[in-house]
Amino acid sequence: MDDLSQQETDELRVQKREAFARLSAVWQDALGAGIEPDVLAHVALFAALGDLVATYGETAVADFAERLPGRISSGEFTIPLVLN
Structure with missing residues (x-):
């Protein structure tokens, strides 16, 4: 894999981790609200x-x-x- 492809893959991995963390926080908030x-x-x-x-x-x-x-x-x- 060339450097640009690896960089794009790394950036996507970071975005996925951030998205999962944010969704998890909202999920916990909704559970706390009784949903x-x-x-x-x-x-x-x-x-x-x-x-x-x-x-x-x-x-x-x-x-x-x-x-x-x-x-x-x-x-x-x-x-x-x-x-x-």
């Missing part, structure tokens, strides 16, 4: 899929969604439990 976790999850999925459809179109998002069961089953979305 149930499953309600949050459904609304977040709806918002995310809606944004993806607006950006990439229904066909591309449907193709993406078809691959989700395998990715979920392989643990890609399992968040490690952190004990303090």
Whole structure:
């Protein structure tokens, strides 16, 4: 990988970490306000899929969604439990 591609990859990784941290903070705030976790999850999925459809179109998002069961089953979305 050339230096520019590596730099873009590093920048994307930083953006993803920052986005996850911000969403996690908002998620915790919503939980603290009494919103149930499953309600949050459904609304977040709806918002995310809606944004993806607006950006990439229904066909591309449907193709993406078809691959989700395998990715979920392989643990890609399992968040490690952190004990303090």
